[in-house]
Amino acid sequence: MLNVAIAVDSDTDYGPQAVQVIAAACEEVIGEQRCPVASELEPGTVAAWYAVVHPNDSALSSVRIEFRDRTVDGVLIEQRSISFSPRDSAKGRLASVGSVIAALAAAREGAPPTRAAQRANMTPAAVPTVEPPVRAVEPAAPPRAVNWAIDVAALAAPTFGDGPYRLGGLGRARLAFNGLPFALLSGRYAVHPGNPSLAWWTLSAGVGARLGDRASLFDLELRGELVFERTNIAVERGALHDSIGQSGWGGRVGVDAVWASWRHCSLMVGVDGALVLPRIRFVVANDEPTHVPSATLSLLIGARFQP
16 A cells, blocks of 8 residues: 655644654554554655645644655645634644545545544545645634734835936835734845935834735735834035935835745735825025925835744
């Protein structure tokens, strides 16, 4: 009979026996020595299938299972997600993962479910298809564990009317619970080179919401922020140098597209619009007045780093 090797892909330590608990639950369904632990296989050993378990957070509130062909990097055959209730024990969650892996293997092999599979809420009709994605227990609100991320991006704000363009960058800290809303704090710096030259220092804080599921690889995020901005203007005329600054308050709204291309790093692009008052108008010597628009539209591209 064919075997399914089991691996847990996570930097979080769920205990030395975590993968053994999953393997034991799998073997309870489809038979002994059918679910070996991948790390214990002899070099060169090839299993019929590989089940790679990806916990979605340190609280193990949900997991994603990749069922692959022969090796850990083999062709992806199926992918399933499981969500748990806060009332479930850690061992019970791991055992449920093992039961689902067994169901996926049984579906490929055409084996009928055993009593253990039936105890995992998998009926004979559900074993071959496992559609929609299997939930080992009734879904419930996940634990309120805090997740954080750091965003770093370059920004460009094109010219509005005859106003100056802006080039710069931003850094942003993002805090989220195991849900869709999140809070953020960011700082920006942008310049318009030349004579006169302009520089903008911006601090902002706000909230946002995800539009997709936490486990999805691609997501959209909406955000709104309160903005404090300091504008500095410097000019030189021969040996003379002068500068002035103006502070303002306003708001910003934006949307970001995030692609989780790596485990701890995601690519990010975004666009946002801001309105900061008062509007700035300055004159250098006898030159024509220069207006700095109160409204700006910024384009962002960067990366997100998360644990």
